Amino acid sequence: MRYSSLHVHTVFCDGEDEIETYCRAAWERGFASLGFSAHAPIYAKTGILSDWHMREDRLAEYLEAVRDAARRWAGKLPVYLGLEADYIQDLTGPADPDYRDMGLDYIIGSVHYVFPPHGGEPFTVDGPKEDFDRDVRSRFHGDGEALMETYWDALERMIRAGGFDILGHMDLVKKNNQREEWFSLTGGPYRDRARSLAGLIAQSGIVTEVNTGGINRGKTRDAYPSREILAFLREKRVPVTLASDAHRVSDLDGHYDNACRTLREAGYTRTVLFEGKGTWAGERLSR
Ligand SMILES: [Zn+2]
Ligand SMILES: [Zn+2]
Numbered sequence: 001m002r003y004s005s006l007h008v009h010t011v012f013c014d015g016e017d018e019i020e021t022y023c024r025a026a027w028e029r030g031f032a033s034l035g036f037s038a039h040a041p042i043y044a045k046t047g048i049l050s051d052w053h054m055r056e057d058r059l060a061e062y063l064e065a066v067r068d069a070a071r072r073w074a075g076k077l078p079v080y081l082g083l084e085a086d087y088i089q090d091l092t093g094p095a096d097p098d099y100r101d102m103g104l105d106y107i108i109g110s111v112h113y114v115f116p117p118h119g120g121e122p123f124t125v126d127g128p129k130e131d132f133d134r135d136v137r138s139r140f141h142g143d144g145e146a147l148m149e150t151y152w153d154a155l156e157r158m159i160r161a162g163g164f165d166i167l168g169h170m171d172l173v174k175k176n177n178q179r180e181e182w183f184s185l186t187g188g189p190y191r192d193r194a195r196s197l198a199g200l201i202a203q204s205g206i207v208t209e210v211n212t213g214g215i216n217r218g219k220t221r222d223a224y225p226s227r228e229i230l231a232f233l234r235e236k237r238v239p240v241t242l243a244s245d246a247h248r249v250s251d252l253d254g255h256y257d258n259a260c261r262t263l264r265e266a267g268y269t270r271t272v273l274f275e276g277k278g279t280w281a282g283e284r285l286s287r
Helices: 019-028 056-073 097-101 129-139 144-161 172-177 188-204 227-235 256-265
Strands: 033-039 079-086 106-110 207-211 240-243 270-274 280-284
Touching: 019 033, 019 056, 033 056, 033 270, 056 079, 129 172, 144 172, 144 188, 188 227, 207 256, 227 256, 240 256
Parallel strands: 033 079, 079 106, 207 240, 240 270
Antiparallel strands: 270 280
């Protein structure tokens, strides 16, 4: 079974390694392809300061550096140019028109930020556990269920707005809730939302990634999305692709064996591999 990852972060945003280092590693490991997905800059659009998004003034350089790598590796390893675009309600999303002029091969649509119900700045569900716990207490008045619903609402709006090819880490909201201290991961409301979203995803025609980034960084026990959600996606025949969300080269195919096992348990027999703009090929699950 051939591997690939279209979800890779380099020194252009919050990753540790260079584009070339990843390309070499992917080629040595016999990858079918490799894609780069820097966190698209958000400051100009949202006013949100973060230390993990690419800066606006590095965007052109990034686009050129990945295209350059694609040229260098042509014939050995297909290298694709992508971005991980944030959806932050009313401020930015993968459907922003500026993404269309960048010559990207693909866009990953991700929700990291949610707005608290009583107004105020958005906050990320992807930050350190202490920050997350503090924010749920102060900004959601301790109502973890409300936070969970808000996250699914944002994901639903992003999918309806479209403009992207791959759904990033679908159930990221579970990351800082591993002991279900804020909301139940098996209860009715959570499952119902995930199941109805699976139907919406199927209609939208996007590919969902099976993202091992949480396991790679020791934050989650399983991939995004979890087996139960993968079973909902399988029911709706949503295509899935393996993604490592690597922030360093040693994680390039980290825990893919685990993800493949989970996929089989969820009823999947194949993943899909990207073959350039809007084109995917089936790949039989065999590990
Ligand atoms: Zn992400
Ligand atoms: Zn990412």
